[in-house]
Amino acid sequence: MIAHLLIFFCTLVAMEGVGTLAHKYIMHGPGWWLHRSHHEAHLGALEANDLYLLALALAAIGLMVMGDAVAxxxxAGAAAYGLIYVVFHDGLVHRHWPVRPSPRHPYLLRLYQAHLMHHAIKDRRNSVSFGFLYAPSQATLNAHVQASDEPTSASGPHTQLD
Ligand SMILES: [Zn+2]
Ligand SMILES: [Zn+2]
Incomplete structure (x- = not known):
């Protein structure tokens, strides 16, 4: 039982690494045609980028339905990551929900500001902060932007903190 819980939590943590790498090298690489919808003005509740979430959900459900106890x-760890992504990224950071809580906790604020910066940088190949639940400090992000001399725009399609 403890081993199974450990596998669950390790998967949950590992998924942030998988998600960060996938965001950087797939979604901002060959998979940009789907992810681009997420970097453009948001009109409806759904976007083409949500297909990545659907793929994660199908993989997680497939493992839970057909796999052995370990699988x-x-x-379950992958599904939990997907749920946390929906709450943190779609809900708290982008506020795609009818209820729009403002991030006040320092961790949430850091996540929020770092992700705003991710969206403010127009060069998709040279953006910053690809994680969904982990964000580098503002100083690290600023240093990266200054080093790469990227033009940023604070007036992106996503709202500023109220
Ligand atoms: Zn992105
Ligand atoms: Zn985003």
Whole structure:
């Protein structure tokens, strides 16, 4: 039982690494045609980028339905990551929900500001902060932007903190 819980939590943590790498090298690389919808003005509740979430959900459900006990724990960890992504990224950071809580906790604020910066940088290949639940400090991000001399725009399609 403890081993299964460990597998669940390790998968949950590992998924942030997988998500960060996928965001940087797939979604901002060959998969940009789907992810681009997320970097443009948001009109409806859904966007083409949500297909990545659907793929994660199908993989997680597949593991939970067809896998053995270990595979089910991995599937549950991946599903939990997807749910946290929906709450943190779609809900708190982008406020795609009818209820729009403002991030006030220092961790949430850091996540929010770092992700705003991710969206403010127009060069998709040279953006910053690709994580969904982990964000580098503002100083690290500023240093990266200054080093690469990227033009940023604070007036992106996403709202500023109220
Ligand atoms: Zn992105
Ligand atoms: Zn985003």
């Amino acid at each position: 089910q724990c991995i599937g």
